Amino acid sequence: MRPSRGLLLFLLANLLLIGLLLHSVFTLLTLLFEDCSNDAIPAIDIPAPDALEEINKLPQYIPKIIHQTWANESIPEKWQKAQKSCRDLHEDYEYMLWTNEKARNFIAKEYDWFLETYDNYPYPIMRADAIRYFILNHYGGIYIDLDDGCERRLDPLLSYHAWLRKTTPSGISNDAMGSVPNHPFFKSVLDSLQKYNRNWQIPYVTVMYNTGPLFLSVIWKEYLPTVKSEETRVRILMPAEYNDHPWSFFGVYKGSSWHRNDAKTIFWMGQHWLLVTVVVFAFCASLYVCGFYAYRRVHLRDSNYSAHASPFSSWSWPWSKNGYKPIKHEV
Structure with a gap:
């Protein structure tokens, strides 16, 4: 016997839900x-750090500007060495420290359409994330987190129209990045900030997926199919060129000042992402099976009081030898 209309609707609803979740x-x-x-x-x-002649032959697209952010002009002692290393190595670069006051005034003047969203971010780090995208879009240059010290001059990175760095276990980070003014990627980032602005109730997830590296990684993946030329391309600085090697550009100092206790759980999940993925899919499959079983039991129970035969009367579970048959109660 063919399955009932109710069963088909149940299956279609579940397929639709699964499709929406996967999308x-x-x-x-x-x-x-x-x-x-x-x-x-x-x-x-x-080029190697000491290959000055080769470095000088490289084209320069990104302007010589270093951007950094902090709440005020008083940089914490733990980051002063990192800040000094970047300034000392780049005396010919313009240096711009964006305090809370300067950042808000800049948004109010140049991007007033975003000011309400900017002011209403629940965590200060979200404003620190957002401002770096706006200043790179407006001025161009290189943004560097205060806990990223400079190990060599950044001149070779000026020869690309835009660059980000790869992070682990996947995606890209927003702690060091460079761009020409008005690059289409950063325009796409600015256009997406309000769309992704929602409170996920977990601080780490809210920050990461609203303005942080996870948000930037998603926008970058969505941007890739639109790249039509080298000028619109976003190049990726790989881990070996980022830090931990004699030729690397940066050295990482103690950071992550905004992390809360929930971050430990997220980090563990990131390190065991395959296990987490399997558990999540197993949990979803269990919910589906339980929902289907509950639907069938309810349908069969109701059919016992119907004058018509159950459309499930010829159906059997794969693990049942004789199949599940509705019981006709006699009175």
């Missing part, structure tokens, strides 16, 4: 398998 997290899933190799800056293309 909503599809970009996040693809990030797990993104190695950034297609847009990586090859190590061979980066």
Whole structure:
């Protein structure tokens, strides 16, 4: 006997729900398998720190500006050495420290359409995230977190129209990045900030997916198919060129000042993402099976009081030898 209309509607509703869930997290899933190799800056293309003649021959697209952010002009002692290393190595660069007051005044003057969203962010780090995108879009230059010290001059990175750095376990980070003014990628970032602005109730997730590295990674993945030329391309600084090697550009100092207790759980999940993925899918499959079983039991119970035969009377569970048959109660 063919399945009932109710059963078909139940199956279609579940397929629709699964489809919507997969669509909503599809970009996040693809990030797990993104190695950034297609847009990586090859190590061979980066001259050695002492190869001044070769460095001087490189084109310069990104202006010589270093941007950093902090609440005020008083930089915490733990980051003063990192800040000084970048300033001392780049005396010919313009240096711009964006305090809370300067950042808000800039948004109010140049991007007043965003001011309400900016003011209403629940966590200060979200404003610190957002402002870096706006200043790179407006001025161009290189943004560097205060806990990223400079180990060598950044001149080779000026020869790209825009660059970000790869992070682990997947995606890209927003702690060091460079761009020409008005690059289409950063325009896409600005256009997406309000769309992604929602409170997920977990501080770490809210920050990461609203304005932080996870948000930037998703926008970057969505941007990739739109790239039509080298000028619109976003190049990726790989981990070996980022830090921990003699030729690397940056050295990481103690940071993560905004992290709360919930971050520990998120970090653990990031380190065990495959296990977490399997558990989540197993949990969803269990919910589906339980929902189907509950639907069938209710349908069969109601059919016992119907004058018509149950449309499930010829159906059987795969693990039942004789199948599940509704019981006709006699009175």
